[in-house]
Amino acid sequence: MTKPVAVIGAGLVGAGWAIVFARAGYPVRIYDGDAGIRADVLAGIQSNLEDLQSFGLIESAEVARGEITVCETLDDAVDGVSYVQESVFETIPVKTEITAALDAACSPDVVIGSSSSGIPASAFTEALEGRQRCLIAHPVNPPYLVPLVELVPAPWTDPAAIQFAFDLMTAVGQSPIQITREVDGFVLNRLQGALLNEAWALFEEGYASAEDIDKTVSEGLGLRWSFMGPFQTIDLNAPGGVADYAARLAPLYHTVAQSRTEPKPWGDDLIHDVEAERRTHLSKQDLASRREWRDRRLMALAAHKNKSSKEIGD
Numbered sequence: 001m002t003k004p005v006a007v008i009g010a011g012l013v014g015a016g017w018a019i020v021f022a023r024a025g026y027p028v029r030i031y032d033g034d035a036g037i038r039a040d041v042l043a044g045i046q047s048n049l050e051d052l053q054s055f056g057l058i059e060s061a062e063v064a065r066g067e068i069t070v071c072e073t074l075d076d077a078v079d080g081v082s083y084v085q086e087s088v089f090e091t092i093p094v095k096t097e098i099t100a101a102l103d104a105a106c107s108p109d110v111v112i113g114s115s116s117s118g119i120p121a122s123a124f125t126e127a128l129e130g131r132q133r134c135l136i137a138h139p140v141n142p143p144y145l146v147p148l149v150e151l152v153p154a155p156w157t158d159p160a161a162i163q164f165a166f167d168l169m170t171a172v173g174q175s176p177i178q179i180t181r182e183v184d185g186f187v188l189n190r191l192q193g194a195l196l197n198e199a200w201a202l203f204e205e206g207y208a209s210a211e212d213i214d215k216t217v218s219e220g221l222g223l224r225w226s227f228m229g230p231f232q233t234i235d236l237n238a239p240g241g242v243a244d245y246a247a248r249l250a251p252l253y254h255t256v257a258q259s260r261t262e263p264k265p266w267g268d269d270l271i272h273d274v275e276a277e278r279r280t281h282l283s284k285q286d287l288a289s290r291r292e293w294r295d296r297r298l299m300a301l302a303a304h305k306n307k308s309s310k311e312i313g314d
């Protein structure tokens with residue numbers, strides 16, 4: 001029988017993780033420190049599971065829902081589990097406290113992964129007796145629709161713990177990558193940050209509207225990026241592959257990089273101007289329904305990718 005996993009923190013990301021494990025047939029124990037969240041979390045999960053079923057992404061919302069139990073205490077949630085996915089607030093004091101509680105409550109062979117978006121595991125696990133079983137398992141939101149998981153060790157993380165998390169993530173249908181050591185923003189947010197910083201700068205300098213910068217990705221770069229990354233993209237964009245591409249265009253990219261040697265913070269006036277433009281396209285009260293639209297688009301994309309990888313191959 002598949003051993004249960006625990007999800008600690010049942011907000012946006014924790015609830016999403018519960019779906020990831022449950023749809024793969026793992027019993028899931030959820031715990032959140034907020035009684036209101038504990039009372040409400042299953043209703044949200046149920047609705048997401050029904051959406052997944054309607055897009056043909058799971059066979060039965062009911063079966064997946066049946067794998068999930070909400071626990072009233074941390075100890076109940078971690079009893080007998082093989083893995084814990086911590087998804088609480090992103091601050092060092094909160095991560096430190098919960099990870100110490102988990103280290104005390106879990107038997108020594110249990111691996112503890114944190115969803116931390118940017119705080120490295122070394123910032124909140126150093127003093128723990130079981131620090132070698134702690135690591136970052138950073139998902140993308142919502143994790144049940146975007147499969148990438150960044151696995152990041154602290155300097156003292158046991159490679160066997162990383163391997164365990166890698167195998168578990170693969171078994172539940174996620175796409176893990178292994179980052180060799182800690183770096184601010186890990187890989188995903190460093191790549192996203194490079195693009196975002198350039199987008200803010202181009203907008204500030206008046207080269208294009210926010211809408212046209214967005215369109216450059218949604219109607220341009222992003223279409224390829226949903227099935228291949230930047231290295232494969234350029235490998236295919238020159239007759240002789242990546243080295244040929246570099247021979248032709250490396251000087252251009254170097255000139256572009258040299259034009260941004262002094263990065264600026266995103267200033268208040270700049271944020272105000274981008275906010276003002278965005279609100280002409282989408283009112284604040286429509287943000288929530290637009291998020292639901294985004295998730296349905298992601299479900300349609302996931303269904304398409306499943307189908308096309310069978311028909312066309314990966």
Ligand SMILES: NC(=O)c1ccc[n+]([C@@H]2O[C@H](COP(=O)([O-])OP(=O)(O)OC[C@H]3O[C@@H](n4cnc5c(N)ncnc54)[C@H](O)[C@@H]3O)[C@@H](O)[C@H]2O)c1
Nearest residue numbers: 009011012013032033034087088089090115116117139141
């Ligand atoms: N939202 C995203 O896009 C995203 C993406 C990837 C990773 N993450 C990371 O995932 C983690 C959770 O983020 P979120 O967006 O789900 O936040 P959230 O605010 O929606 O949820 C956090 C939950 O943790 C609970 N909590 C806080 N302290 C707790 C404790 N000591 N014990 C038990 N429960 C506790 C809160 O009650 C809350 O329900 C953060 O580390 C965040 O950086 C977020």
